[in-house]
Amino acid sequence: MAAPRTIAVAGAGVAGLTAALALAATGFRVIVLEKADRLEEVGAGLQLSPNATRILIDLGLRAALAARAVAPDAISVRAADHGGEIVRIPLGRAAERDGAPYWVIHRADLQMALHEAAERAPSIELRLGTPCTDFAADNGGVRVTAGGETIAAAALIGADGVRSAVRGRLFPDVRPQDTGSIAWRGTALIERIDGAVVPRETRLWLGGGLHMVAYPISAGRAVNIVAFTPGTWRDDGWSAPGEATELTGILDTHGWGRDPRRFVAAADGWTRWALATIDSRRIAARGPVALIGDAAHAMLPFTAQGAGMAIEDAMVLARCLAETPDDAAGACARYTAARAARVARVQRTAERNGRIYHLKGPAALARNLVMRGLGGTRLLNRQDWIYRWRVGD
Numbered sequence: 560m561a562a563p564r565t566i567a568v569a570g571a572g573v574a575g576l577t578a579a580l581a582l583a584a585t586g587f588r589v590i591v592l593e594k595a596d597r598l599e600e601v602g603a604g605l606q607l608s609p610n611a612t613r614i615l616i617d618l619g620l621r622a623a624l625a626a627r628a629v630a631p632d633a634i635s636v637r638a639a640d641h642g643g644e645i646v647r648i649p650l651g652r653a654a655e656r657d658g659a660p661y662w663v664i665h666r667a668d669l670q671m672a673l674h675e676a677a678e679r680a681p682s683i684e685l686r687l688g689t690p691c692t693d694f695a696a697d698n699g700g701v702r703v704t705a706g707g708e709t710i711a712a713a714a715l716i717g718a719d720g721v722r723s724a725v726r727g728r729l730f731p732d733v734r735p736q737d738t739g740s741i742a743w744r745g746t747a748l749i750e751r752i753d754g755a756v757v758p759r760e761t762r763l764w765l766g767g768g769l770h771m772v773a774y775p776i777s778a779g780r781a782v783n784i785v786a787f788t789p790g791t792w793r794d795d796g797w798s799a800p801g802e803a804t805e806l807t808g809i810l811d812t813h814g815w816g817r818d819p820r821r822f823v824a825a826a827d828g829w830t831r832w833a834l835a836t837i838d839s840r841r842i843a844a845r846g847p848v849a850l851i852g853d854a855a856h857a858m859l860p861f862t863a864q865g866a867g868m869a870i871e872d873a874m875v876l877a878r879c880l881a882e883t884p885d886d887a888a889g890a891c892a893r894y895t896a897a898r899a900a901r902v903a904r905v906q907r908t909a910e911r912n913g914r915i916y917h918l919k920g921p922a923a924l925a926r927n928l929v930m931r932g933l934g935g936t937r938l939l940n941r942q943d944w945i946y947r948w949r950v951g952d
């Protein structure tokens with residue numbers, strides 16, 4: 560019997576680890592190259608809709624994730640000034656699609672569940688502290704340089720995030736684009752929030768040029784809070800400290816009221832990161848090398864689909880490689896073609912959501928009326944094209 564083919568994956572984030580599990584499940588040997596010395600438990604919460612949870616469940620992660628995730632009952636969309644509810648979008652059973660749940664989870668919990676599953680898989684080798692620095696096509700495959708070694712692989716998957724080195728080699732002109740948006744992230748223990756909090760509810764406050772979301776994480780013991788503000792501050796990292804007084808100053812200027820501010824006041828500290836995007840339309844197929852996740856299409860988080868698209872990518876690429884294991888270049892080309900339209904549509908939807916969330920004055924009042932008129936169930940069902948997606952669509 561021929562030895563299993565080796566696929567090299569650069570990056571052990573959500574995209575890279577999901578790809579490793581999906582590839583191992585179809586019989587490949589996988590070497591995951593991760594530049595960090597350890598997989599740090601950082602980041603904020605992630606919303607995982609049924610298109611993503613279905614894949615994670617198929618990979619055997621239901622029990623590990625269900626123990627850490629929360630399935631919120633609803634999203635309460637609120638006006639940031641007076642705190643009144645504009646519309647209530649049902650989640651829970653209403654958001655399930657074919658048995659796949661809508662979960663919110665700490666990014667570190669998802670990362671840990673993926674990491675533990677990868678460690679249990681004998682055909683996955685995770686090399687920490689091993690950045691992928693170069694690669695070259697070789698004899699139908701690819702020779703990957705990482706940590707001073709050269710690895711011969713049938714294909715290389717660039718899952719190395721928004722500042723991807725693999726993308727930099729393939730498409731030097733495709734660089735992260737500044738969005739003029741800053742995400743502020745804090746967590747708060749439920750009991751520290753002043754006044755009543757519905758433990759299984761996501762809140763989304765809209766307030767004239769800004770918005771903020773809060774949802775339960777850590778099996779409901781804490782709330783993840785992310786505020787999106789305009790700003791020119793820039794930094795490449797995910798965990799730069801943010802000053803609470805700067806954030807509250809911005810909320811003051813925009814007239815934000817007590818309801819969102821009691822969440823902000825309870826946060827245990829703030830980190831912030833500058834949101835950057837990658838124009839997915841400029842990514843094409845290039846031999847036996849493919850990009851997945853943020854490396855291929857970092858997007859504004861305003862449809863909460865960054866991780867979801869990374870998870871979908873991972874599964875589609877693994878299926879393509881399994882279909883034609885002797886033709887990795889053909890598989891990468893089919894993968895790229897299969898993902899282009901969907902990913903571009905999700906990116907456009909995220910941009911449009913940002914414009915809608917940040918309306919001001921009379922336009923914001925009109926938006927609120929339209930949302931109320933449509934009602935929560937119709938607003939939820941508008942996401943069906945995202946949630947009902949399946950591999951092969």
Ligand SMILES: Cc1cc2nc3c(=O)[nH]c(=O)nc-3n(C[C@H](O)[C@H](O)[C@H](O)COP(=O)(O)OP(=O)(O)OC[C@H]3O[C@@H](n4cnc5c(N)ncnc54)[C@H](O)[C@@H]3O)c2cc1C
Pocket residue numbers: 569570571572573574575592593594595601602603604605666689690691692718719720721722723724725744797851852853854860865866869
């Ligand atoms: C530390 C961190 C915190 C985050 N926090 C949030 C958050 O709070 N909220 C949110 O919505 N999204 C967050 N994200 C982004 C979110 O996780 C992604 O949109 C989504 O999960 C897609 O992930 P990805 O695997 O494509 O990229 P990433 O999650 O960025 O993972 C890329 C991985 O590649 C590694 N890497 C980079 N360069 C190389 C190289 N040359 N060789 C080998 N490995 C390399 C990185 O160390 C990282 O582990 C965070 C990402 C990171 C890395």
